[in-house]
Amino acid sequence: MKPAILNVENLTVHFPVRQKNTLLRSTMSMLRAVDGISFSIREGETLGIVGESGCGKSTLSKAILQLIKPTSGQVVWQGETLNELSLQEMDQKRQELQIIFQDPLSSLNPRMTIGTIIGEPLKAFRPQLDKDARTLAVRKIMAEVGLEPALMNRYPHEFSGGQCQRVGIARAMILKPKLVICDEPVSALDVSTQAQVIMLLKKLQRESGTAFLFISHDLSVVRLMCERILVMYLGRLAEIAERDELFNNPRHPYTRALLSAIPISAPQSQRPKRIILSGEVPSPMDPPAGCVFHTRCPKATRWCQKEVPTLQSVSPSHQVACHYWKDQDRETDGTLAGG
Amino acid sequence: MKAPLLKCTHLCAHFEVKNGTVQAVDDLNFSINRGECIGIVGESGSGKTQSCMAILGLLPRNGSATGSAIFRGQEILNTRRKVLDRIRGESIGMIFQDSMAGLTPFMRIGDQLCEVLIEHQGMSEAEARTRVLEVLDILQFPQPKRRLRMYPHELSGGMRQRVMIALALVCKPDLIIADEPTTALDITIQAQILEFFAGLKKHTDTAIIMITHDFGVAAELCDRVIVMYAGRMVETGSVEDIFARPQHPYTQALLRATPRLDSDLQADLLLIPGRPPNLQNIPRGCSFAPRCTQTLEQCRLERPELGNRFDEHWAACFVRQPQ
Numbered sequence: 001m002k003p004a005i006l007n008v009e010n011l012t013v014h015f016p017v018r019q020k021n022t023l024l025r026s027t028m029s030m031l032r033a034v035d036g037i038s039f040s041i042r043e044g045e046t047l048g049i050v051g052e053s054g055c056g057k058s059t060l061s062k063a064i065l066q067l068i069k070p071t072s073g074q075v076v077w078q079g080e081t082l083n084e085l086s087l088q089e090m091d092q093k094r095q096e097l098q099i100i101f102q103d104p105l106s107s108l109n110p111r112m113t114i115g116t117i118i119g120e121p122l123k124a125f126r127p128q129l130d131k132d133a134r135t136l137a138v139r140k141i142m143a144e145v146g147l148e149p150a151l152m153n154r155y156p157h158e159f160s161g162g163q164c165q166r167v168g169i170a171r172a173m174i175l176k177p178k179l180v181i182c183d184e185p186v187s188a189l190d191v192s193t194q195a196q197v198i199m200l201l202k203k204l205q206r207e208s209g210t211a212f213l214f215i216s217h218d219l220s221v222v223r224l225m226c227e228r229i230l231v232m233y234l235g236r237l238a239e240i241a242e243r244d245e246l247f248n249n250p251r252h253p254y255t256r257a258l259l260s261a262i263p264i265s266a267p268q269s270q271r272p273k274r275i276i277l278s279g280e281v282p283s284p285m286d287p288p289a290g291c292v293f294h295t296r297c298p299k300a301t302r303w304c305q306k307e308v309p310t311l312q313s314v315s316p317s318h319q320v321a322c323h324y325w326k327d328q329d330r331e332t333d334g335t336l337a338g339g
Numbered sequence: 340m341k342a343p344l345l346k347c348t349h350l351c352a353h354f355e356v357k358n359g360t361v362q363a364v365d366d367l368n369f370s371i372n373r374g375e376c377i378g379i380v381g382e383s384g385s386g387k388t389q390s391c392m393a394i395l396g397l398l399p400r401n402g403s404a405t406g407s408a409i410f411r412g413q414e415i416l417n418t419r420r421k422v423l424d425r426i427r428g429e430s431i432g433m434i435f436q437d438s439m440a441g442l443t444p445f446m447r448i449g450d451q452l453c454e455v456l457i458e459h460q461g462m463s464e465a466e467a468r469t470r471v472l473e474v475l476d477i478l479q480f481p482q483p484k485r486r487l488r489m490y491p492h493e494l495s496g497g498m499r500q501r502v503m504i505a506l507a508l509v510c511k512p513d514l515i516i517a518d519e520p521t522t523a524l525d526i527t528i529q530a531q532i533l534e535f536f537a538g539l540k541k542h543t544d545t546a547i548i549m550i551t552h553d554f555g556v557a558a559e560l561c562d563r564v565i566v567m568y569a570g571r572m573v574e575t576g577s578v579e580d581i582f583a584r585p586q587h588p589y590t591q592a593l594l595r596a597t598p599r600l601d602s603d604l605q606a607d608l609l610l611i612p613g614r615p616p617n618l619q620n621i622p623r624g625c626s627f628a629p630r631c632t633q634t635l636e637q638c639r640l641e642r643p644e645l646g647n648r649f650d651e652h653w654a655a656c657f658v659r660q661p662q
Binding site: 052259277 | 383495496529530533534552553556592598600609610
């Protein structure tokens with residue numbers, strides 16, 4: 001097994017929010033975006049993070065990159081604790097840690113040409129390279145991500161969504177980083193462009209040896225991309241397991257519900273029974289006591305309302321935060337075969 | 340045979356822009372019966388939304404529609420504003436994708452919902468309120484009484500989408516047009532909404548046109564599917580046949596480009612080369628020909644018409660798929 005390059009230990013991000021009670025009085029309360037999450041990523045591995053909007057996926061990724069200061073906990077990158085570094089030291093680390101954003105167009109500067117955008121990281125971190133060497137590197141990476149190098153003098157608005165996403169990928173990959181965080185990289189794309197970008201990321205995964213942290217709400221995409229998958233709910237870790245294990249033997253009721261909620265492109269007869277969760281995700285300003293999922297869980301008991309479930313090991317590579325993980329009925333209600 | 344609820348023939352929609360005309364919808368023919376659910380599937384820019392906007396007379400100023408749309412025996416395409424106002428909201432309910440843009444931001448949602456009933460069915464405010472609460476109850480809207488006093492921005496996306504659906508439902512319309520009703524929603528909320536539509540289909544004879552880019556959503560709900568590409572219908576058939584034996588290369592490619600939970604992990608997703616054509620300048624032959632892997636010489640010269648393949652299955656392609 002390869003060594004871990006990133007260790008996230010008990011990471012917590014709370015945002016203070018001012019709430020107006022009356023005209024003159026206001027109180028501060030805490031929005032618990034990420035609440036005590038621990039995991040690690042190994043060299044060259046792709047870890048998927050799945051969850052609904054507002055569960056803290058993006059906050060978690062930004063806290064790893066120190067774009068948001070964590071409230072407590074540690075992010076250990078190759079033996080160094082990132083949240084103890086100074087800004088300058090952290091800036092140096094950014095060449096190893098890159099990010100691809102969800103919205104391809106808004107993450108590109110509209111007044112810079114594609115070539116300048118892709119070459120910008122080189123300018124910042126490889127000052128020894130002259131202009132020609134930079135252009136050469138930009139052309140090379142453009143070809144690698146499937147962009148015509150001749151387009152390097154065009155501006156972002158001249159490109160389609162899929163092409164802009166390729167630019168984002170090229171910019172992230174040009175420094176040969178060790179970890180790339182992909183924050184919903186294909187969610188804004190059409191089916192045919194989505195397939196192109198997924199296949200491109202898979203190719204880079206194979207060829208570059210870079211580790212990816214792949215954030216998505218789409219389990220069928222995550223299944224294609226990731227070796228291990230972490231399921232989040234309301235800022236907490238619900239379940240983490242290897243891909244096949246998670247899809248074939250989910251132990252957390254939330255994971256089961258998520259898996260069964262995916263619309264399947266198959267005639268009605270072949271579809272497993274669906275678990276419909278009632279209600280919506282509670283507010284992270286006022287998370288439920290005990291297990292945060294108990295308000296929507298079909299199997300919740302009074303124990304769940306009182307006590308926060310700790311992370312328990314189903315197997316060395318499979319952890320779940322549920323009091324009743326052992327009693328999840330074994331027949332395949334809602335879970336899907338195959339994988 | 341009974342006349343269909345809505346029958347569209349030669350429906351076209353185009354937009355005048357600075358340097359020409361955009362042909363957004365090109366010769367669309369379909370009909371829908373009571374109690375039926377049709378899915379219109381395609382990628383963005385394929386004309387799914389604009390075809391429904393054209394039917395409802397909701398095209399922007401620079402757009403115009405031609406052809407015919409007969410709803411309950413009456414021509415509604417480009418008809419008088421007064422007639423359209425009666426039909427919209429009362430007989431045809433429309434659910435828009437963006438629930439924030441579909442609701443008036445400075446009106447309490449209770450007032451918005453009641454207004455429809457007071458306006459269209461001449462109910463008193465109290466009657467309207469009772470009916471609204473009834474509908475919200477069916478939609479499993481939590482704490483409806485309290486929430487009716489709220490403004491749209493105070494609700495979550497899933498909740499707003501329920502208000503949009505309630506808005507389309509309160510007058511018990513014959514036809515509901517739902518434009519990507521679950522696209523902006525989380526997957527567990529999407530499951531709730533799809534479950535609701537399934538119930539609506541089972542218990543009433545409301546017809547539903549479901550516009551979606553997600554084959555999964557179409558498979559879940561629809562009886563028939565229309566696949567659109569570059570403003571044209573390229574294939575239509577029963578939902579089972581569309582998935583089991585798709586006839587048009589575009590449908591086949593789309594299905595194989597979609598990640599599925601049961602797909603083979605070693606196999607790659609199919610890549611469709613190129614991009615959809617510019618709708619200002621659609622190629623002469625088949626509009627999918629430049630991206631198709633099975634082109635004949637004929638494809639680039641002539642536009643294929645919809646041809647019957649089997650039963651009620653039609654495809655616009657020169658290449659006949661082996662059965």
